[in-house]
Amino acid sequence: MVGRLKGWKRLAADRRKSVFLTLIFSYMIILLLPVTIGGIFYTRIEAIMIENANNSNTAMLEQVKRTMDSRMKEIDQLTQQIAxxxxxxxxxxxxxxxxxxxxxxxxxxxxxxxxxxxxxxxxxxxxxxxxxxxxxxxxxxxxxxxxxxxxxxxxxxxxxxxxxxxxxxxxxxxxxxxxxxxxxxxxxxxxxxxxxxxxxxxxxxxxxxxxxxxxxxxxxxxEMLASQGMRDETVFILDADGTVLMRTAGDAQESGEISSYLKELGDGLSGKESLAYTGVGMGKGQGVEKDMMVTYTTSNQNGWTYVSIIPKAVVLSQVNAVKMWAITVVLLCLAGGGAVCYYMAYRHYRPIRDLVHAVARGGGADSTGVFPKNEFELIREKVHTLFEKEKNLETTLSRHLLVVRTEFLSRLIRGHVDAAALTERDLQFMNVHFESGLFAVLLIDIDDFSQFSEQNTEREWALMRFILSNLSVELLEHKGYLIELERDRIAILVNLPTGNSRDTRMGTFVDKLKDMMDKRFKTKISISVSDVHEGIECIQECYNESVFAMAYKMIKGQNSVLYYEEVRKFGQPTYYYPMEMESQLMNVARSGDYANVEIILNRIYEVNFQSGGITPEMGKCLFFDLLSSLLKLSGSLNIDQNLVFSGESDPVRIISECATAEQMVDRIKRLYRRLCEAVQEDRTGHGEQLYRKMTDYIQEHFHDGMLSLTTMADHFDMNASYLSAFFKNYSGRNVSNYLTEIRLNTCKRLLAESTQTVSEIARQVGYASNIGLTRMFKKAEGITPGQYREAMKHESG
Incomplete structure (x- = not known):
């Protein structure tokens, strides 16, 4: 019996040691866990401080930019008043x-x-x-x-x-x-x-x-920069070409490095107001390399760039001080926490020790009930904490549910969700409920709301989408889900009642919505409607059909309703523009007969867009083909394309920028009319007469310092760009070059034959002073007017 009791005591001692170590290790882990997590988060302090400094610098630079823009406006106003x-x-x-x-x-x-x-x-x-x-x-x-x-x-x-x-x-x-x-x-x-x-x-x-x-x-x-809090930073102001206009500190070499640095970043910073870069080597020309933080912003008014540079060490000086305090606090916490862990482990070990002693004595120990009470208290507190967390989680989810549902529906209609794997529980989580398996998708494009609001800002677009969304939900009696796809486009996922594969309420909804938007809000919208399909997995097909139908807005024009079941019957495989008709069009245009050209163009448009069906893609190809005929014809006639395309370097853009077929055919007609006018002008003798009149006018007025392309255009009642293009096309040289040649020849003759001073000769040939004449003369002859006169004297002598 005595041997058995000693064995129980030895076992109890071993267990006491192992349980005590387990408890103290557990408490130490609990102590070290927040310290470790805090250390991990603390490593982010440097980045946060830099980000805060960057945000502060950005805000100050924005204020500087606004102030400078205001001052530059005052300078522009003063310039206009004086000029x-x-x-x-x-x-x-x-x-x-x-x-x-x-x-x-x-x-x-x-x-x-x-x-x-x-x-x-x-x-x-x-x-x-x-x-x-x-x-x-x-x-x-x-x-x-x-x-x-x-x-x-x-x-x-x-x-x-x-x-x-x-x-x-x-x-x-x-x-x-x-x-x-x-x-x-x-x-x-x-x-x-x-x-x-x-x-x-x-x-x-x-x-x-x-x-x-x-x-x-x-x-x-x-001083303005210092008053706005920018004392430690070095501020550079660069113009639109990257030239440093001024700096608050630094030398010219460092200014050049800053200008080159921003140019190198170029494309990477395109479209960004400001950005911080660390680890940028500055001051290399002085043998010192520093890590700097660069923040910049660009003015939309004049293209100036405002750059703030602050050494990284200045920002991190506060971080280093905080680090020292943090390390001290952590060491104190570890020391105090270790003592507390030992005390708490020993305290909670005491009931276990009594229980072990009771078992060792055969269960005779007095039970105080402390340990069970602690266990139930711990359970009660844990359950209470879990309930609080669950409540907070539900509150957070309810706040973000609308965003989550919108994102889910956007991916669902585009086919980015595995619809076959969706369950009713998934839909309930997204707060989406479908009464049946019949679906259709509508696309609504906002074409024009200029009569409702003259502004074209993001705020006005958001207001228009809000109005359109509320009207749609009300008219659909909450049977559909709205998704904002683009600034001017909204998609509606409609869940139709069971047994109505062709619900007449769709047409009623479309008519009412267009009527209300037109009459009440003065807004033009286009609506495309897909066919009705059964099954969630067919929602993507409905969306694709609606997108396909909306593409036919180019054919039917804006403010139209497009049903997929109607437009899918259209779409002939090609367009009607045979070689015979192209030859006829080019022959008529070559003769300058625009009346017959317009008849042929109207016939092509009617055959392809009014009499028969054609896809939007084929429609664009037709207009590109008509434009190609125009380009070939202007090239064969040696007509300056500036006369036809009004200086447009990319003629294809003229067609690409049009939204409807009506706009495209109007642009094509306008181009052919200009071509016919140019042909008629070349065929008459007006071209040579006009050129002689221009040269005679220059001969008579070259001594006038006010003579320019603008004054000639006013004299001949012509557009300045057309006059310049005509003169160059006819003579092969610019008006300014011809005028300079006449003035130069006259100047050389007066220098050789008269004793007038260079200033007197300058006024006779149209220059306000001898400076302008000398610059022109030296550029053309390589010597000054005085040197030319001396050379002529030596030759005559």
Whole structure:
């Protein structure tokens, strides 16, 4: 008996040790599990911090972009006010005869008006107008010349006076921004300025009478960036060509690296407002490689790109501090948690130990009931927790049920769901209920709602889809499910009652829906209806039939109803356009007889689209064939295609952009009419007469500095592009080249035969100053007019 009792005690001791170790290991695992999970999630802190910094930089850059766009609009408004000021236009050409009369009184009057236009834009430091012919500079505060302006007022430290004139004042510029450069302002002040230049008059590329210049203070932009919280970042502003207009820090080499970096990313960043990149090596030219975070955004107004660069180390400095605190807290938690685990394991082991002792003593131990109470408490708490989780799960599912069901129905009608494997439980989970096995699919296209709303925004499209969805559900008495497929297309999966394979309610629904959308909401819609099929697995077939029927909208036009059972009978295997008819069409067009051309085109259209059935694909092929005949005919007649296609480089696009057959035949008729007009013009003697009139007009007015393609078009009452195409097609050279040749020959004759100065000769041949003449002469002859005169003297001597 004694030996048996000792054996029970030894067994109890072994069990006590194993149970205690199991409990303490369990508690340690419970302790380490959240610590491990927290450590895993903690590794994401760096990415989260970078993402937050990127979002913050993006928001600040967006604010900077909006502010800059607003300032640029003010600059554009100031430019328009000055450029189209009546007094300025009068000083350039007061009488309309090509000669500008400028005197002190007109300058003073205009300066007084300019002072009233002084902008409240804090970015603008100053602005002035430059006159090419007189080399005069006018600002709201002064009148001077370009040399005095350059030397004493605004001295560009990186440009000579000649470069200042050649690069900024004299060339043609349209809203040109010269990058920020150091500039000596007055005698003692230095500023960094961005120079805005607009040639005057606006839009006259071949005639530059002057320039409107605005000086933008970079310090004001930098202060604006700092006021919006961008102090640690380096900000670059690049124009649409990738040129760095200004930067808040860094050197020119780093600016070039940033510009090249964005160009290299190019296609990968297409269509993105901003994106963060880490691990970008910057500052390599200085022997230092840093990891930077780059954020950028592009303005839709002027194409400028705003780039923010911040060292990754700045962002991660906070992360490193948090890491140290986290490691300290984790160590303290592990130490305290270990002690708590030991205590809890020992506490819960005590009832088990008493039970083991009781078994060892033959079951005589006193039962206190503590252990069962703890077990039931644990079970009660566990069950309560499970009930709470289940309730939360049901709440979450109910919130997302509509999105889940819409996605399920979208995949179901497209055939991306194994319909045969669907069970009633699956459908109940998706909150989808089918009363029968008969199905049909309707497609609704929103063709035109311009009478309902003039705006064409995503908000208006969403509102129209909402209206259409609510009307459809109400008219179908909740017997259908709606799926939004595209911006202008909605699909309806209809579940028909049993025994009605051809439910008349479908037609009633279509008629009521079209009538209500037309009368109440002024909206044109097209509806295609599939046949009725039985079985969930046939829903994809219904959808395909509806899509096939909707394609015939090209034939029947917009705002139509298309039933698959009607359109499937159409579709002849080819179209009617025999070689004899093509030959007849080309012969009539070759003679310039558009009346008969229109008769033939109407006959082709009636035979293929009105008298017989033709598929949309075959219809497009027919119009491409008609376009091919036109291209072959224009090529054989040597007619400039610009006269026929109005400068369109891709004639196929003319047909591809049409939505209906009526639009396509109208485009084809218009092209053939232009061809016939060109043929008739070539057949008459008008072409040569017109060309001689043009050359005579140029001979008589080449000395006029205002002579241009636009003035010639106004004189002959013609379109400028047509006049240019006609002159080049007839003579083989441009109007501008012919005008330059006449002026050059006259200039050479005057240089050889007269003693007039180069400036006097320049005015006689149509140039406002000797600068324009010298540039043209050197480009054509390789030497200046003065060198040419000296060479002619040596030859004659």
């Amino acid at each position: 189209f000021h009546p007094k300025l236009l009068k000083m350039f050409n007061p009488r309309g005869d090509g000669y500008a009369q400028q005197n002190l009184s007109s300058f003073i009057d205009f300066m007084g008006d300019m002072s009233r236009y002084s902008s409240v834009n804090s970015f603008i430091d100053d602005f002035y107008v430059y006159f090419n012919n007189s080399d005069i500079v006018l600002s709201p505060k002064m009148k001077t010349d370009s040399y005095t302006l350059y030397e004493n007022i605004y001295h560009y430290q990186n440009l000579t006076y000649e470069q200042f004139k050649e690069q900024i004042l004299l060339p043609y510029h349209a809203r040109f921004f010269y990058p920020s450069k150091e500039m000596a302002v007055g005698l003692s002040q230095t500023k960094r300025m961005v120079t805005f230049v607009q040639s005057l008059p606006i839009g006259e590329r071949d005639r530059v009478d002057g320039a409107f210049v605005i000086l933008i203070n970079e310090n004001q932009i930098t």
